[in-house]
Each structure stands twice: as structure tokens, then as C-alpha cells.
Amino acid sequence: MTDDLERRLRDGLQEAAAFEPDTAGARTRFDRLRRQRRLRLWTGAGALATASVAVLALLLGGSGGGSRVGLTATGGQQVTTTAPQPVAGAPGGTGAGSPGATTTVTATAASTATVTAATGTVPQSSPTTVPPPTTVPPGPGPHTTTVTEADGGKSYTLQRGDTLVVQLSGSSGYPWTEPASSNDTVLHRTGGSTTPEGNASATFSASADGKADVTATETATCATSTPRCMIASRAFDVSVTVVG
């Protein structure tokens, strides 16, 4: 009886578990989650490193009175703060703390700390992180900028006539919605599509000066089925400024 029960248990469990999960789709999602996690870690570490060096630079430069502190991150963003010019006869006349000296710090992550310098004091406010603005290089003729889900959260500056292409890679279980513009006058959508594989793309034309956001949402298909699963949706968002 016991042997028969155990055999039935083994057979029954094997039969119940006889399904093939979507490993390829899950791998795509897993890789994406890992990229997002790494990006968050790098951004956090970069902001911390930049803020730490900013404080160090202020301490070095603060004793000399007025100094110019520039913080540059590899993401291309730069915030420069200028402390008040030194009062004549202030201590610390040479070196890092000398008046007008520039301290440049290069960090390895895409983040920037904004620091308000006060002579001889460490700023009271904590550093803040700002998204890296990406500007299309000026030049003759319209440009085309292509962004993917990895660029979510970034800011772009386009010139009138430029084209923005958004390409989002999803999976059948986690499809993206078609990217949309928050201001069709500024950023006019000229085309777009979604695929059964969960990918979505759209093309926008920079039509008028102003600002617009391009957004899309990646939602698990099980979140709209019955019964619903509780997987959170993921939002894609880039901010676009169009100039003449």
C-alpha cells in the first residue's frame, strides 16, 4: 500500500509538473533586471563618490577662500559652482586653496552632485543627483537620435527638424505599450508599432520649441488576465527639449 501510494505520488507530481516554462522570455527579463540593478548600483556609487570628492575639494579649497569647483562625470554632465571671491588678505594664498583655483574631479558613473560652496565651510545641504542631459551635437541637417529602454530617465535636447526613434525590447509575457508623446505639438509622433514579441517602437519629429515627455509602459500580460498576478509594471520615460 505504501509502495503504491509512493508510486502514485511520484507519477502524480511528475504529471502535474509536466510543463515547459518560457525560459527564453524569462532570461530576457532576468538580463534586463540585472542591467537595471547594475545601473542603480553604479549611479548610487557614482553619486556617493562625487559627493565625497566634492566635500574633499571644498575642504581643500575652502581654506583658501574663494575657489571654483567643477565636477564632471563620465555621463557628460557637469555642474560648476563658484564660491565667493576671496577677501584681500584672506589666508591660504596658493595651491589648491588659492583664489581662482579650479578643481576638476572625474567620476566613473553617470551622476552629478551639486554643491553650494561657502568660503571655509562644508555645505549644509546634501548633494542631489540630476539626470544626465544629452544634447544632439549641432551641425548641418536634421539628426536622428535613437533611444532604448536603457536610456529611460534621461533628458535629450533636440533641434527642430530632428527625429527621435524609440525602440523598446520586451518579451511576449511583458509587452511594451507604444511610446507616446506628452506634447504632440512639440514632439509629433510620425509612426509607431508593437510586435507580438512585446517590442514597441515609435518615431517622433521635433516640431516646435518646448518640452515633451515620451512615455511607455511594460506590463506583464498576467496582470490583465484573470486571476491577476501582482507583477509591477515598468515605466519608460525620457524628457525631450526642442530648441530652434
Add this chain to the structure above:
Amino acid sequence: MVLSLPARRPAVAADDADRDRRVGDLFDRHYPGLCRLAYLIVGDRVQAEEVVMDAFMRTFASWGRIRDLDHSEAYLRRAVVNLSRTRARRRHTEERSYAATASQSAEPATAEPERELVVWEAVRRLPDRQRAAVVLRYYEDLSEADIAELLGCSVGTVKSQLFKARATLAEALDEEES
């Protein structure tokens, strides 16, 4: 004055690439099997896949503490079993709450093919710990000692849980047949 933070060392980048590759290989090799294991404990495919994804993300985060591939597999299996049990407890609580408040006119849930399996249906009705022990013993073919280590209890507790589970299942299957 120019202060330059050092760029990432190549050795670190190589470590990252190696870690990515190994975690990816691990995922492809074990994801289907772990999904099936999680499903037998949780009783829901979508939640089982969430559990396995969560386990892999935790493994990825803890990779530095895992010494070799054998340990990573054991870590994954343990994470899947523990997360599945947590999810199963929550699921049963929600189902009980829903059953208590659902109106009589509510439409019955769509029957899944698995519900037609008598044995599986009986296993699903077992208490969480008994079900986990049964799945690990009769699906994963683990020894009682291995099950005790995975579930974080004594071998005696595992034996007791399996004994009770077998008694319940035998009774349920006898009723079903009669």
C-alpha cells in the same frame, strides 16, 4: 588642481563579465526545473516563475559570497524552496480570505488542467510544510536529511511531516476511488 578617480580596474570588469556569464548559464540550465519545483509548492505557475526570478536575482546579488558553482546551485534551490513556502502561505491566506468574502453568485474560477489530477489535487490541499516535504521527497527524490537541511528543521520533523502527509493522502485517494 585635478583629482582623478581611478577608472574601473580591468580585473574587476573581467570578474563582472565572468559573473554575468556564469549566472546566465546557471539561469538557462536551472530555470525550467526550478519553476516546476516552485509550482509544486506554490500551486500557481505565474507565482512560481516570480519566485524563481526572485531567487535568481538574490543569487546574483550574493554571488560574491558563493564560492563555487555547486554552492550556487544549492543556494538557488534553498532560495526557491523558502520563497515558495512563503508565497504559498500568503497565497493560502489570500484564498481563505477571498473564500470567506466571495459572494455566492461569483463565477467559479476557470479549472486548470492540473486540477483534474487527483493526486496533485490531494497534494495541494496539504499544509504548506507537509506539501513541501512531499514534493522534495517524491518529486526531487531528496533524502530526509537533505529535506531537513533545506526546510531548516530536524530529520525527525521531516519524518513526522511525511508520515502525516502520507496518511492524509492515502485517505484522500481512498475516498476518491470509493
